[in-house]
Amino acid sequence: MIKTNPQYPVSLIIIGAGSRGTTYASYALQNPGLATVVAVAEPRQVQQQRFANQHRLKPDAIYSDWKEIAAKDRFADAVIIATQDSLHTDPAMAFMDKGYDVLLEKPMAPTAEECRCIVESALKNKVIFAVCHVLRYTDYTQRLKSLLSEGVIGRVINIQHLEPVGYWHQAHSFVRGNWRKKADSTFMLLAKSCHDLDWIRYIMDSECTRVSSFGGLAHFRAQERPAEAAERCLDCALESSCPYSAKKIYLGRVSNGETGWPVDVITDDVTGKGVMQALQQGPYGRCVYACDNDVVDHQVVNLEFANSCTASFTMTAFTEATHRRTRLFGTHGEIEGNGAEIDIFDFRRDEHSVIDVSTSNATILGGHGGGDARLVESFIRAAGERNSDLVLSGPEETLETHMMVFAAEQSRIENRVVGIEELTGFCGHFEKNS
Ligand SMILES: NC(=O)c1ccc[n+]([C@@H]2O[C@H](COP(=O)([O-])OP(=O)(O)OC[C@H]3O[C@@H](n4cnc5c(N)ncnc54)[C@H](O)[C@@H]3O)[C@@H](O)[C@H]2O)c1
Structure with a gap:
């Protein structure tokens, strides 16, 4: 994308003023010179009014449905789409067709087909497009990436990554709450762990080729x-x-x-x-054993990469902690990381060193280890400077990592190893419109 003179503040429309939409929009309140919210679409009155008051929106900037805004000529630079999982595809495609830059919540969409359509639309319309894979943007991840590129543990051969959902978080979101039923939202790996498979691929720095997966609903039934x-x-x-x-x-x-x-x-x-x-x-x-939930409470995924290295991933509800933990095994050393500390053991010197990367960002945007703030900042800068390289979670690689997730779920259901190439293809929408 061609870089021209920066244009700030970037004007934003927020679609869905729920939990995530409100969080991301707070960036504009903290950085009025860089971003400003000019409209919101939110059907729930309480959330809509609260948001409008926070951003001092006039009545004509407040809408109940994203479709009302999409029906108008483009009147802002960018749109942040933070509706529920099954309500991403239509607004994402409608706004990109109007030429808006789009920051889209993860997962992109509940089906592989819709994800392909969204990415094709982003590429066709040449807009800045980013998915909210906040983990890529944390200080911890960026420090880990630079340590690996410096060769502190040689070549990474294997990654072990744990996503401890947390026993009460599982009960809240995935047994009683919004993500409990596949038909109403999506399957667990996509809802909760698309971040993790995306993160593993980012750290491994190689395309995933094959996956296998097992898991089920063991306890909350x-x-x-x-x-x-x-x-x-x-x-x-x-x-x-x-x-x-x-x-x-x-x-x-x-x-x-x-x-x-x-x-x-x-x-x-x-x-x-x-x-x-x-x-x-x-x-x-409701009692956790008397709900209408059907998503899994534990799942493992094995991954093989084009560089012939491997990774294993575990998602489990049954943990105290909710902080992800990772072990990286390299040819010259080993790393253990927990989001706050990176513990390196160097085989050459036979010694440990520990790096503290805990962030002290105490604002509402301090979520996900500072990743929320860094994500919005990168998107705003990319939109303001017309420079898609500033985004770490752009269309092509995000599509690739979503396909890893769909392939893993297919493996679990069909009880077989699934090649990622089985999920590539075109949605047809791009061809129809181009
Ligand atoms: N990136 C992350 O780390 C992360 C974390 C949590 C959730 N998420 C994802 O963010 C998304 C939103 O999650 P949330 O927890 O903020 O949900 P939420 O329910 O709090 O917010 C969604 C909002 O969309 C609104 N909405 C519904 N229909 C609409 C319409 N037609 N037009 C405009 N708005 C509409 C709802 O009223 C609601 O307020 C989900 O896809 C979720 O999976 C991402």
Whole structure:
């Protein structure tokens, strides 16, 4: 893409003023010289008004549906699409066809076909396009990449990567919450771990060729339900001894004054009374063994790369921690990383060294180890300077890593090794419109 004079502030439209959309938009409040929010589409009144007040939007800049904005002539530089997983493809393609630069939440879309269409649309329209693979943008990842390129452990031969979802996070999002059912959102590996397969490929710096995968729903199902358990935690005699008690997860937080995520997901009224009502009536008060969930609670993936090196990935619900951990095995050393520290063992010198990369970014955009802030910053700079190289999660490589995820899920379901080339192809949409 040709670089011309920087154009700041980049004007932004936010599609979906929920949790992620609000977070990304806060970049504009913190950096008004670089970005400004000029419109929002959000159907929920409370979220819509809260967002409009934060960004001082006039009534004519507030919409209930992205389609109302897409029907108008282009009036901003870029769009951030932060709607739920199944609502990414149509707005992404509509806005790119209008010439908007697009920052799209992950996963791009629930099917391989839709992902291909989105990427083809980005390439055809020559817009700046980035997917919110925030892990690529953290200080930790960037430090790891530079250490590897300096050869601190020689050539990386194998990567072991763990995504510990966390026992209560699994219950909140993937048993009771928005990502519990494949048909309503998508499968677990795509919803939660597309970040991780993308990250492994980024660190390995080689294309993935083949995958195999196993996994299932082992615990959060009716067969595991104790006989005395009630339908809802508030009525349950076993509640105080259950690790997944909704009372503990939500009311416990409210009584400590913690009313942000995940409490604000279950109700707009984050008082003790409002949360109690949500637990009495809403989906987040249900027994974890009596929900309508079907996504897996554990999964492993083995990956082979074009450089003939390998990686293994584990996603599991059953952990205390929620920080990813990685071991990298190289020809001249070994690295263990946890997002905050990088512990290097050098075979040549027979010694350890530890690098502290914990970030101290305490703002709302400090999420994901500073990755949220760095992602938005990179997208804004890329849009302002018309320089797609500033984006680390652009169309082609993101498509490739999404295909790794679809291939892994296909392997798990079909019980066979799947080659990535099986998932490549064209969606036809590009040809129709070009
Ligand atoms: N990058 C990350 O690390 C990360 C983390 C969490 C979630 N996500 C992804 O971000 C996306 C959003 O997640 P969230 O937790 O913010 O969800 P959310 O439900 O809080 O926000 C989505 C918003 O979209 C709005 N919406 C629905 N229909 C709309 C329409 N027609 N037009 C405009 N807005 C509409 C909803 O009302 C809602 O407020 C999901 O795809 C999710 O998987 C990414």
